[in-house]
Amino acid sequence: MKKRSLMLLASLMLVLSVFLAACNGGDSADGGKDDGKDNGKDTNTEKGGEDAKADLDFPLETSNDKEAIEDGEMTIAMVADEPFEGTLNRNFYSGTYDAEILGYFDEALLDTDGDYLITNNGAATYELSEDNKKITLTIKDGLKWHDGEPVKTSDLLYSYEILGHPDYAGNRYDFMIENVVGMPEYHEGKTKEISGIKIIDDQKMEFSFTEATPSILSGFWSYATPRHHVGDLMTGEVTMKDLESSDKIRVNPIGFGPYKIEKIVPGESVLYARNDDYWRGKPALKSIVQKVVSSATIVESMKKGDIDLASIPADQYETVKDVEGMELLADIDYAYTYIGFKQGKWDATKKENVTDPNAKMASKELRQAMWHAMDNKTIGEKLYHGLRFPATSLIIPVFESFHDESIEGRAYDPEKAKELLEEAGFKDTDGDGFREDQNGEKLVINFATMSGGETAEPIAKAYMQNWADVGLKVELVDGRLHDFNAFYDMVENDDPKIDIYQGAWGTGSDPDPSGLYGRTASFNYTRYTSEKNDELLKAGTSEKAFDLEYRKDIYNQWQELMFEDVPVAPTVYRYALKGVNNRVVNYTMDPGSDLRLYEMGVSE
Template sequence: MAKKQLMLLVGLMLALSVFLAACSGKENAGDEKTEPVKEEEKKPAEEETKEDPVDPNAAPVFPLDVSNTGTPIEDGELTYGLVADAPFEGTLSYAFYSGAPDAEVLDFFDESLLGADGDYLITNDGAATYELSEDNKTITLKIGDNVNWHDGEPVKSTDLLYTYELLGHPEYVGDRYDFMIENVEGMPAYNKGETKEISGIKIISDKEMSFTFTEASPSIMSGFVSNATPRHHVGDVMTGEVTLEDIMASDKIRVNPIGFGPYKVAKIVPGESVLYERNEDYWQGKPGLKTVVLKVVSSATVLEALKKGEIDYASVPVDQYLVAKDIENTELLAKVDLAYTYIGFNLGTWDADKKENIMDPSKKMSNKLVRQAMWHAMDNDTIGKELYHGLRFPATTLIIPVFAGFHDASNPGRGYDPEKAKALLDEAGYVDTNGDGFRENDKGEEFVLTFASMSGGETAEPIAQFYMQNWADVGIKVELLDGRLHDFNAFYDMLKASDPRIDIYQGAWGTGSDPDPSGLYGRTASFNYPHYVSDKNDELLAAGTSEKAFDAAYRKDIYNQWQALMVEDVPVAPTVYRYKLAAANKRVVNLSIDPGSDNYSRWKWAVTE
């Protein structure tokens, strides 16, 4: 069986390579960063290399820091490649953005008020400091006196309040009203329009404020939102000056956004490029570069752009690793990413009025035995080894290995086992009644699933076809939605709209820094695209962020139970965990992808001659 699967992949890749050669002048349509991978070429001394705390056999060992230790140019320029096969959306506000490309654009000119350490826990090393009360329910922030917006206005406590007023607003339609927002005392009443104020947020002075939470939760330390919004710049929803819709469409966040980060936005070519200029008044000091040029490069052309020196830094698609590692003027960095890829099953809909997910037992994927079988049918090991050179490896649970204290390494998930898949389908009553090689459902009706997947990169089409063949091998007929892959923006627009044509889909999640999964799988989570809900899920997610969860052993047990529940119910089937690869030109200095490094912050990045 393994040989058969490998031959299928080889055949698909060969066919695709011929197609790409014939279309060498064109970029592929759409994708997010689903395959960014890079490593360092040659750094043999292990004592010089910091490793991510994961299975060292999963992939080659890569450094986290560039090796160049030269003297930076005083007024250098760095060109940053944003690898995407579609334009970035351009919603450049932490309150409203939804996709990873926009986050990359934001990271150069704006940032959180609180710093974070290598374990993604908040620190007092940022633009603001904090104190947590003894009962763990109130956090008090003080913003530094030298922290100013790019237009010279000071960053005020009311600007951070404004973020919460936006995220909790009754008319907010974004994706970031999650547990850490709702847990603020008085937020539910504000969100329902019952009050104009959030009782748990107190403004002490222009630079000091406090947040009181309904529940003490360890997520305060890893998921507290401290991204301020410049009220004076974007306009004030609270006074009726603008509406939320006005802000989302406004040039104030799409053409001339401001932040208080190391670089100012000087010019935006929508969807294509951004020119940043040094923020001479940056609160940490003088940034290492005079200018940064961010430009979109396709996954098909990123290696050539790196090779020619047209860009100095970019993520690299993992499937291009063998070519990337031999580019002489760059070095490769990598770590296990805060992300995973998965197959999602459409189990219901999003109720926009109630703002919660509703399961629908009439959906084709409502039988969990069928979902379990489809996970067992997927040969993720072959995908990781043959298409990604070991830089992706089979996923087992929905809490990633980066969160070593909470990932249940003892839970095997549902490994590749086609015979087990067939047995589960038999148990569910899904059998081939007409001899065509495909199973009918338990009512004897035709069972054909519609599969939505994203385009982008050389592996997107082969992987989709590979999984469809995996499912066909156990008797499940699967067809691509519209007979093709869809670009990143169109794909997620369909998921957000609960497109009823989609039975299953392939997506990818960046998890963020908080191990709490409620923002993706909670009853009221708008990112819960499978629309999975259960009382047990509610109970475990609540327990994982409760005051008792300050006890790490208790929280680990809760999350082990939650991971087991997801392996049993399979609202989504995780496919692979992934290494995040990045290539840096050898003239780049002071750059690290290690969140615990002083050089992780982009204000330190610089270049030599």
């Protein structure tokens, strides 16, 4: 199993004068990256670090070394227990299922290597100015959208016009979008143009940034939007609301990736056809069928040979590990599962999180105690066969330069949990076995979590029992588990029924946590804010952070702050499993591999 230490970046910075850990993944043979909300079912497939706690070893690439046959066909499973949403545009999507689809027909203009450093090997090249404040991007000759129209610099500009638009309600207006010169003024509706983006011609453009930061390239958005296809927001041809719900995005989207969408059965399946004009070369497969398969039936489908490629839920590892005709690939995931503690609301007008000091979960001692009460080790070992292991910090072990090993997390310790609750004033004053709040009022904590797979309900019950053991009464919202889409609708909209929730993040490949925990991050679903958090997140992307040791120290301080304040309690890190039919060739989970998605095929 190939492992690359991110300490390599220290020497690379001497050459590049910038820290790079790009999250805008290119056309890798794992079908794309996801830096959004995750379904908690081990679907992301990224490289791992050497800090992994589970003693497991898997191959990263298929062992079939035969040639791909001409005009082969594959069937790929989207392992889900609910329909996919179908928001098939990089500017608007937020879920891992839509990301899986996007990975086959859409890609970034700038490519990345095995350490997620952007390169000039993609559909465009770049030059970085000496002061690290300007990128000149050039689109390569002959690049075409699936409808035959050329990909233009105005299409990349359009993505920025969408992301910064005053009416944009998505989740991707972040620090690096706002860092473009003139973007704040455009975002506030004061100007109609973004002064920091200059179109030189149809293939060349310049981006100017307000701050020199090591996140310039790691957070640089290079996904173009086909203006001619979806309609022009800037001329009034479409509105923002119409754009996001448009058939041009949900029914017949286009990209310039190796496969183009032939047909979508909403929420159920996608048929892809080969893009014969793909800029890297002719894809090996004539067509791909991607369809939703439930977690309960995926193993049986793999056994029958109905599915060539699928993410395998960790709870089914024992069932699938010895199945003939297929092999298992796996690696440590760029993801973690967590319990989030709701502490406020999202202010849509100000576009920032507002913490309520009187929220039910406002006590950090209560949050600390609930973390100590959870037996994550047993859950990982018993329910996930060792494929999940206790999480300690919100910067995952994959980021070896920034994950603070000295933070050991809050180990399962019911007595410590009880002690914290007693000292903070959460006492059982009426003798019913459950604690009242600090004012002596009845305390019921409402818990939202997702359905799916055989372990979802047992895990929810295990945590609720853990909390009951320390005297906390926790009940499921609506008395049941919710499907993926309904769950995130409630969490995103700050449904007042929710006090705590179990979620999962696919982190992307940039260690900067501001997109998940910043004051203006809409993904910050707990709505936790603090001045110290603001200060540290800003420092982590400042010009001083080009110094690796400085940035490491800042992120160590941030991890300590999160350990102390516990806006979320990370529960487990995990392996991602892929089941692959033996006839599949040229498929890899290794981001450093030379294999590309368009080379994936079948040998028979």
